[in-house]
Amino acid sequence: MATHKLLLLPGDGIGPEVMREVEKIVGWFRKRGVGFETETDLVGGAAYDAHGVSISEAAMDRAQQADAVLFGAVGGAKWDSVPYAVRPEAGLLRLRKDLGLFANLRPAICYPALADASSLKREVVEGLDIMIVRELTGGVYFGEPKEIVTLEDGSQRAVDTQIYHTHEVERIARVAFDLARKRRNKVSSAEKFNVMKTGVFWRQVVTRIHKGEFSDVELEHVLADNCAMQLVRWPKQFDVIVTDNLFGDILSDIAAMLTGSLGMLPSASLGAEDPVTGQRKALYEPVHGSAPDIAGKGLANPIAMIGSFGMALRYSFGLLDEADRLDKAIANVLASGTRTKDIAAPGANAVGTQDVGDAIVKEL
Amino acid sequence: MATHKLLLLPGDGIGPEVMREVEKIVGWFRKRGVGFETETDLVGGAAYDAHGVSISEAAMDRAQQADAVLFGAVGGAKWDSVPYAVRPEAGLLRLRKDLGLFANLRPAICYPALADASSLKREVVEGLDIMIVRELTGGVYFGEPKEIVTLEDGSQRAVDTQIYHTHEVERIARVAFDLARKRRNKVSSAEKFNVMKTGVFWRQVVTRIHKGEFSDVELEHVLADNCAMQLVRWPKQFDVIVTDNLFGDILSDIAAMLTGSLGMLPSASLGAEDPVTGQRKALYEPVHGSAPDIAGKGLANPIAMIGSFGMALRYSFGLLDEADRLDKAIANVLASGTRTKDIAAPGANAVGTQDVGDAIVKEL
Ligand SMILES: CC(C)[C@H](C(=O)O)[C@@H](O)C(=O)O
Ligand SMILES: CC(C)[C@H](C(=O)O)[C@@H](O)C(=O)O
Numbered sequence: 001m002a003t004h005k006l007l008l009l010p011g012d013g014i015g016p017e018v019m020r021e022v023e024k025i026v027g028w029f030r031k032r033g034v035g036f037e038t039e040t041d042l043v044g045g046a047a048y049d050a051h052g053v054s055i056s057e058a059a060m061d062r063a064q065q066a067d068a069v070l071f072g073a074v075g076g077a078k079w080d081s082v083p084y085a086v087r088p089e090a091g092l093l094r095l096r097k098d099l100g101l102f103a104n105l106r107p108a109i110c111y112p113a114l115a116d117a118s119s120l121k122r123e124v125v126e127g128l129d130i131m132i133v134r135e136l137t138g139g140v141y142f143g144e145p146k147e148i149v150t151l152e153d154g155s156q157r158a159v160d161t162q163i164y165h166t167h168e169v170e171r172i173a174r175v176a177f178d179l180a181r182k183r184r185n186k187v188s189s190a191e192k193f194n195v196m197k198t199g200v201f202w203r204q205v206v207t208r209i210h211k212g213e214f215s216d217v218e219l220e221h222v223l224a225d226n227c228a229m230q231l232v233r234w235p236k237q238f239d240v241i242v243t244d245n246l247f248g249d250i251l252s253d254i255a256a257m258l259t260g261s262l263g264m265l266p267s268a269s270l271g272a273e274d275p276v277t278g279q280r281k282a283l284y285e286p287v288h289g290s291a292p293d294i295a296g297k298g299l300a301n302p303i304a305m306i307g308s309f310g311m312a313l314r315y316s317f318g319l320l321d322e323a324d325r326l327d328k329a330i331a332n333v334l335a336s337g338t339r340t341k342d343i344a345a346p347g348a349n350a351v352g353t354q355d356v357g358d359a360i361v362k363e364l
Numbered sequence: 365m366a367t368h369k370l371l372l373l374p375g376d377g378i379g380p381e382v383m384r385e386v387e388k389i390v391g392w393f394r395k396r397g398v399g400f401e402t403e404t405d406l407v408g409g410a411a412y413d414a415h416g417v418s419i420s421e422a423a424m425d426r427a428q429q430a431d432a433v434l435f436g437a438v439g440g441a442k443w444d445s446v447p448y449a450v451r452p453e454a455g456l457l458r459l460r461k462d463l464g465l466f467a468n469l470r471p472a473i474c475y476p477a478l479a480d481a482s483s484l485k486r487e488v489v490e491g492l493d494i495m496i497v498r499e500l501t502g503g504v505y506f507g508e509p510k511e512i513v514t515l516e517d518g519s520q521r522a523v524d525t526q527i528y529h530t531h532e533v534e535r536i537a538r539v540a541f542d543l544a545r546k547r548r549n550k551v552s553s554a555e556k557f558n559v560m561k562t563g564v565f566w567r568q569v570v571t572r573i574h575k576g577e578f579s580d581v582e583l584e585h586v587l588a589d590n591c592a593m594q595l596v597r598w599p600k601q602f603d604v605i606v607t608d609n610l611f612g613d614i615l616s617d618i619a620a621m622l623t624g625s626l627g628m629l630p631s632a633s634l635g636a637e638d639p640v641t642g643q644r645k646a647l648y649e650p651v652h653g654s655a656p657d658i659a660g661k662g663l664a665n666p667i668a669m670i671g672s673f674g675m676a677l678r679y680s681f682g683l684l685d686e687a688d689r690l691d692k693a694i695a696n697v698l699a700s701g702t703r704t705k706d707i708a709a710p711g712a713n714a715v716g717t718q719d720v721g722d723a724i725v726k727e728l
Binding site (some may be wrong): 075084087093119120121124140143146147148155156157159160161162163164165166167174192195196197198200201202209215224225226228229231233234246247249250253254256257258262289321 | 423439448451457483485488492504505507510511512519520521522523524525526527528529531536540541551556558559560562563564565566588589590592596597610613614617620621622626653654
C-alpha cells in the first residue's frame, strides 16, 4: 500500500492544540492499515522565534517533498512588530507561492445543528452550502512594486500592485467551473470591472473560458461590493463564487461567518496537476485564524482542522470512503452534543479540544 | 439671505425618480425663504447617450461652481460594453477626483421600525449606528499603471496600482477622529498590513496622527477581512471605521446591508476646507445604486436620496434646524407606515416613490 507523506505545520496560537487532535485521527487510520508518514515542522511566529524566519529552508524542502501539508494557523500580536519580510504570515504566503497553490477552495456550509449560532436569521442560512474559489498565488498579494518610499520632501508613498496574467485567470476559472458541474452548476464571478482593469480582464477571460469549455454551466458576473452585500442579504443565491486573491480573502471570511460555523470550516489550497503523475501539491488549513486569546486553554474547536485532514483524504489521496467515514464521525459527534464552547447549545456543557478529538476517534 | 447653489445630477436607473422627490423638498424650503438655486445636468449612462462621455465639461464646470452636488446613481447593463473611459461610473469617479472629495462618510443606521427587514437577527442590528469613513480619491481606484497589455506570446497582463501618500492618509484619519469625538469616541482602522505595504503604511500614519493629535480617542487596528467578519458577527462593537477606497467600498456596502435599510442610507463626500472661505466642495448621494430592474416604475424608495439632501443641509450649509426638521419629517412618515415596498411592514400596503415624497413635504 502506498505511503502518504504528510507535513504537519501547527504554527501559532491554537494551531498546535488543534493539530494534536488531527494526529489522533491520523493515528487511527494508520492502525487500520492506511499508510501515513508524518513529519512536523515550525511555521509563522514559532519559526521566527526559533530561526528568525517565518519558515526555514528545511521546512520548505519538506513541504516540497510532502504529498500534502496540514497547516494550523499563524500570527498574533506578539509578532506585530517583527520586520515585514519575516512576519508570521510570510511563511504561509511563501508556502502558497512556492508550492504553486493557486486554487483555494473554501466551502461555507451551515451545519443544521449550528444554524442558531449564526448572527443571521435561521431561514437565511439554514442549509447554506456555497464554495468560494479564491485565486491564491497572484493579484495584489505578490505583485511588484510593493514598497514604501521616502520622497525628497520627507513624506512617503506606499505602493501595492495587483497583476493578473491570462493563464492565471484561465486556470482558476476552470477549477470553479469544474467544481460547479459537481454541484448546482452555477458560477458567480466577482470583480470590480467598473473601477479596475484587472476586473475588466478577469471578466473577459472568465467569459471566454465559459463560452469555449463550460457553456453548460450557468455563469453570472457580480461586482465584488455587491457580492458582499448579496452574501449578507440572501447567500443561498450562490453556488460557486470565483474571485481574485484579495476579494477572495474578504468574501470567504464573510461567507464563513454567515454560517455560524467558523470553527468548523476547512479549506484546501491546490496546485496544478502534474501531467505525468497526476499528482498535485496541496495544503489544507482551517478557515479560522490563530485566535491568540484562547490559545493554550484547550477551548479551541478542532473540527475545522480535522475537516481539513478530511479534505486531504479526498482531494490528495483519493481515499473517498475514509473521507466519508471521517465526515460521518464528525457529524455524529456534533449531533451527540459533544461540542466546544463556540458551538455549544444554549445551556449545554461545553467540552475541551481534546474531548472532541477523542470523541471523533471513538466514533470512527 | 445667502443663496445656496445646488447641482442635481440624477443619473441613471432610479436616479431621476428619486431626485424628483428631492426637488419637492427643495421647493418647500425655498418657499419658506431658504435661498436655493438649482441646476440639473446629466451624468453616467444618460450623459453617454447624449454626449458620448460620462460627464460633459459643462457639467463638470457647474459642479465646480456649485455649493453642493446631489447625485442620484449611475450604471446599468445597457452600458456594460461601452469603452472603459466613458463607462457610466467614470463620471462619478471624475467628480470625486476633480472636486477633491477625499472623505466619504457613510452612516449605517438601523431604523428601529425596519430592524426586521434585516437578514440579521434583530438583537444584532437593533439600534446599530456606525459611521464608515472611506478614503475616496486615492488607492487602487486612481493609481497608475492601470492597464491591460498584450505580451509577445499573445497572452495578456492586467495591472492596477494601489498608491497612498502621507497627506492622503493623514487627512482621512483626521476626519475619522474628529467624527469619533462627536460620537462614541472610538475609531477602528481597517487594512491588510499583513500582506500589503499600503496597509503597513496606513497603520503607521493613523497611529502617528492618533498619538499626536487625538490620543483621547480610542483607536484599534483591525484587518480588513476580520473587519468584514466582525461586521457580520457583532456590528455594534464599532463606532467609526476608517479605511481605504477599495476596502471602504466593500465594508460600507456590508454595513449598509446589515441594517435592512439600504434604501434609507445617505452618504456625503467632502473635500478639504478652503482656508479662506471655510467652504468645502461636497457631493451627496444615496448608498444604493441605480437598480435598473425597478427603474421607471415608481417603486424606488426616495428616502436615501432625500436624506442625502438632509446631509447637505447639515454639512454644506450649516442649516442644522432645517436638517433636524427634515429628519423628523422622514421619521414621522416612516412611523405612519407610508413606505415603499422594500421596507413595507409584512401585510401592509406599499406606496409609490411619489407618495413618500409628498408625505414628507406634508409632514414638513
Ligand atoms: C494570514 C493571511 C496572510 C491570510 C490571507 O490574507 O490570505 C488569511 O487571512 C487567509 O485568508 O488565509
Ligand atoms: C459606482 C462605483 C464606481 C462606486 C465605487 O466603486 O466607488 C460605488 O460602488 C460606490 O461605492 O460608490
